[in-house]
Amino acid sequence: MSSRPYGNGLRALSFATVAAITGALALVFFYAPLEAEQGFLQKIFYVHVPLAIVSLCGFVLGGLLAIQHLRTRDPRWDMRSYVAIHIALIFGLGTLITGSIWAKGSWGHWWVWNEPTLVSFLIVWLLYATYQPLRFAIEDPERQARYASVFAVTAGAFVPLNFIAVRMSTSYLHPRTLSSTSNLPGPMALTFLISLLAITLLYATLCKYELTAKHTRAQVRALRRRLSGETAPARGRSAAPVALPDGAMPAAPGETLGARFGAGSAPGTAG
Amino acid sequence: MLLAELPALPLHTAGKYVAAAYIVLFAMVLVYVAIMAVRMSRTERELGELLEQLDRDGREPSGGDAAARRSPGAVE
Numbered sequence: 001m002s003s004r005p006y007g008n009g010l011r012a013l014s015f016a017t018v019a020a021i022t023g024a025l026a027l028v029f030f031y032a033p034l035e036a037e038q039g040f041l042q043k044i045f046y047v048h049v050p051l052a053i054v055s056l057c058g059f060v061l062g063g064l065l066a067i068q069h070l071r072t073r074d075p076r077w078d079m080r081s082y083v084a085i086h087i088a089l090i091f092g093l094g095t096l097i098t099g100s101i102w103a104k105g106s107w108g109h110w111w112v113w114n115e116p117t118l119v120s121f122l123i124v125w126l127l128y129a130t131y132q133p134l135r136f137a138i139e140d141p142e143r144q145a146r147y148a149s150v151f152a153v154t155a156g157a158f159v160p161l162n163f164i165a166v167r168m169s170t171s172y173l174h175p176r177t178l179s180s181t182s183n184l185p186g187p188m189a190l191t192f193l194i195s196l197l198a199i200t201l202l203y204a205t206l207c208k209y210e211l212t213a214k215h216t217r218a219q220v221r222a223l224r225r226r227l228s229g230e231t232a233p234a235r236g237r238s239a240a241p242v243a244l245p246d247g248a249m250p251a252a253p254g255e256t257l258g259a260r261f262g263a264g265s266a267p268g269t270a271g
Numbered sequence: 272m273l274l275a276e277l278p279a280l281p282l283h284t285a286g287k288y289v290a291a292a293y294i295v296l297f298a299m300v301l302v303y304v305a306i307m308a309v310r311m312s313r314t315e316r317e318l319g320e321l322l323e324q325l326d327r328d329g330r331e332p333s334g335g336d337a338a339a340r341r342s343p344g345a346v347e
Contacts, residue, residue, distance in 0.1 A: 025293075041285035044292040051296070094299050098292040105288035206303065213310055220317050227324060 006212040010205070017205045020198035024191070032191040041105045046191055048098040050199035051091050052121065056159050058088025058203060059128060063156020066149035078145040078241045081152050083210045085131055087203055092125040116169040120162050127155050136239040145241055214240070 028046045035042035062085035069077035099118065100110050112118060134151055138144040184192065 039285055041288055043289045047292055047296055090299060090303065094296055097295045101288050101292045101295070105285060202300070209307060213307060213314075217310070217314055220314055220321070223321055224317065227321060227328075 006208060006215045010208050010212060013201065013205050013208060017198070017201040020194065020201050024195040024198040027187075027191040027194055032188050033185065035188075038106060041102070044098060044102040044105070046195040047199075048095060048102055049192070050196040051098060052095040053196060054199045054203045055088045055091035055095050056124070056163070058084050058091060059124065059159050060156050062088060062152045063154075063159075066152035066156070069145065069149045070153070075141075075145060075241060078149060079211065079214065080207075081149060082135075082241050083207050083214075085128060085152060087206050087210065089125070089128050089131070090206075091199075091203060092121075092128065096122065096125060116166045120166045124155075124159060124162055127158065131155075132239045135241075141241070148241075 024046070028043055032043075032046070034040060062081045065077050065081035065084055069075075069081055103112060103118075104110050131148065131151060135144050135148050138147055
């Protein structure tokens with residue numbers, strides 16, 4: 001295995017993200033025309049909608065990675081699923097805040113409870129907000145990873161179902177983004193697509209950054225254990241999955257991660 | 272509901288909402304980067320400690336004392 005399995009390409013990805021965000025901002029404020037009904041306020045569209053799309057796709061991605069974890073029992077897939085959901089949750093919070101600001105400017109209210117799109121997104125976000133407490137509640141790392149994966153798959157399947165259900169509802173208050181994007185004028189559509197690309201790149205960069213940081217930390221811990229002569233790593237209760245250092249193989253079918261990583265042997269050591 | 276038919280806000284009023292929305296995005300990224308920076312500095316400090324330990328172990332004479340120092344818990 002490479003000594004930088006997650007860090008490879010991080011610099012190029014970071015530069016691409018910065019370039020895409022800069023380009024998107026330039027297009028939003030200097031190229032895209034003002035919308036006839038909402039005027040300058042509609043500029044929030046270019047940050048709010050990409051955040052929402054990337055956040056929901058991140059939740060689904062977390063579910064797909066969790067399926068891979070359940071198939072292979074390789075903790076690396078659990079780690080990827082955890083990071084995908086973790087970053088999507090942050091983006092979801094951004095969606096809720098920017099949407100609320102837009103609602104206040106556009107409708108005069110911070111939140112409208114009878115609007116299905118808003119409430120359904122809040123439900124999805126709250127559902128995923130329970131993901132970390134769920135993980136934290138389970139001490140045994142193997143059981144934690146398995147239950148978290150089942151949760152991620154179930155909740156990931158709920159996201160598109162929820163999306164379809166909202167589409168079938170009859171409210172016309174919230175604009176229908178994906179069906180109306182094709183009706184956007186050319187400059188607006190281009191700006192939206194570049195913004196979506198920028199937010200997607202930001203998501204990918206943050207995921208890669210987080211994975212690299214967790215992997216590096218696992219490497220340092222493995223080095224510390226090796227120097228001190230310990231065989232089994234101490235791992236206290238933690239919501240974060242087990243990060244395998246380089247050279248470490250996934251648990252064999254008969255081997256449990258709990259036995260391997262000494263669950264509960266030293267509370268507060270994992271983070 | 273007629274909320275969707277409210278007239279567009281003038282630029283000086285809409286500007287603060289637009290600014291707030293974009294500031295939220297950048298604040299989130301900044302907070303995330305700050306948290307990661309703290310974690311990185313902790314990892315860097317741990318690496319420094321491990322290097323110091325390696326240096327110490329390298330200078331010590333081989334034998335029982337060095338082996339005892341390498342026993343579990345010696346680092347902590």
